[in-house]
Amino acid sequence: FAMEQALVQAIELNQFVLHYQPRVNTISGEMISMEALIRWIHPERGLISPIEFIPIAESTGLILALGDMVMEKACSQISDWKNQQLPLVPVSINVSARQFHAGDLQKKLNVCLKKYEIDATLLEVEITESAMMGEDNAIIAELAAIRSLGIKLLVDDFGTGYSSLSQLQRLEMDVLKIDRVFTSELGKSREGEIFFKAIVSMAHALNMGVVAEGVETLEQLGILRTLCCDEIQGYFISRPVTPETMSELMLQR
Ligand code: G
Ligand code: G
Ligand code: MN
Ligand code: NA
Numbered sequence: 001f002a003m004e005q006a007l008v009q010a011i012e013l014n015q016f017v018l019h020y021q022p023r024v025n026t027i028s029g030e031m032i033s034m035e036a037l038i039r040w041i042h043p044e045r046g047l048i049s050p051i052e053f054i055p056i057a058e059s060t061g062l063i064l065a066l067g068d069m070v071m072e073k074a075c076s077q078i079s080d081w082k083n084q085q086l087p088l089v090p091v092s093i094n095v096s097a098r099q100f101h102a103g104d105l106q107k108k109l110n111v112c113l114k115k116y117e118i119d120a121t122l123l124e125v126e127i128t129e130s131a132m133m134g135e136d137n138a139i140i141a142e143l144a145a146i147r148s149l150g151i152k153l154l155v156d157d158f159g160t161g162y163s164s165l166s167q168l169q170r171l172e173m174d175v176l177k178i179d180r181v182f183t184s185e186l187g188k189s190r191e192g193e194i195f196f197k198a199i200v201s202m203a204h205a206l207n208m209g210v211v212a213e214g215v216e217t218l219e220q221l222g223i224l225r226t227l228c229c230d231e232i233q234g235y236f237i238s239r240p241v242t243p244e245t246m247s248e249l250m251l252q253r
Helices: 001-010 051-062 063-083 097-103 105-115 137-148 165-170 190-205 216-228 243-250
Strands: 016-025 030-042 047-048 091-096 123-128 152-159 175-178 207-210 232-233
Touching: 001 051, 001 063, 016 243, 030 051, 030 063, 030 232, 030 243, 051 063, 063 091, 063 097, 063 105, 063 123, 063 243, 091 105, 091 152, 097 123, 097 137, 105 123, 105 137, 137 152, 165 190, 175 190, 175 216, 190 207, 190 216
Parallel strands: 030 091, 091 123, 123 152, 152 175, 175 207, 207 232
Antiparallel strands: 016 030, 016 232, 030 047
């Protein structure tokens, strides 16, 4: 309850910022996209990780207000970068199941794109595999509507749930982001490699791209290259960084 009240106040006081983490091509290292990750700048406690407040925001419904704010900040940031004439890449935002159930997500995304005059291809939406399980009609309809705008859809934390690849293809998901628990097994056991190999071959056959999350070592990158994983994200490339640092990374392209 204390956390809920603190969150309400933090939303009113606009104590949140987005950090950005690059997602790069496995072979060339070229930045393909970046993920927006929310942080709470608490006046006494400093930077608070979303792990501490997203679950509470989800259970209280505050995720709707937070989600709107993330959408707004991401679009505003893209617009700023565009005005600075930086070489743009898409920004992916994390969207919770509750935002899909609200029924107005596509409309809100479209309004935001129009407001900031940015192309739909500059925005991507990540939804966790667990949020997608169970053939939820509300989510399916919303996903199709969002995709029809030209926004790419990514399955986050893939491998931790039990959705089938054929279901994900039917929902026209564009990219699978393999959860970092599988990446952390690469080089340690054969299982991680076997998992990636199977997923990459099926995903490619079904016209989906594959991203390895949580890549931390050169060894993992090397293995992912041999396994034809399309893109990687993780500390080995870069931690999530402030917008200012991201501007510099964009310039280095
Ligand atoms: O940034 P970090 O790695 O600490 O993120 C921890 C968790 O919080 C991840 O599961 C991530 O998907 C989630 N998260 C980060 N930003 C957002 C956001 O804007 N919205 C939602 N719903 N989840 C987020
Ligand atoms: O669930 P989602 O994939 O959105 O979560 C992203 C989270 O993963 C963020 O909290 C981010 O800080 C974290 N993250 C990103 N790269 C790495 C990495 O290489 N190693 C670890 N341990 N965490 C990472
Ligand atoms: Mn994510
Ligand atoms: Na993830």
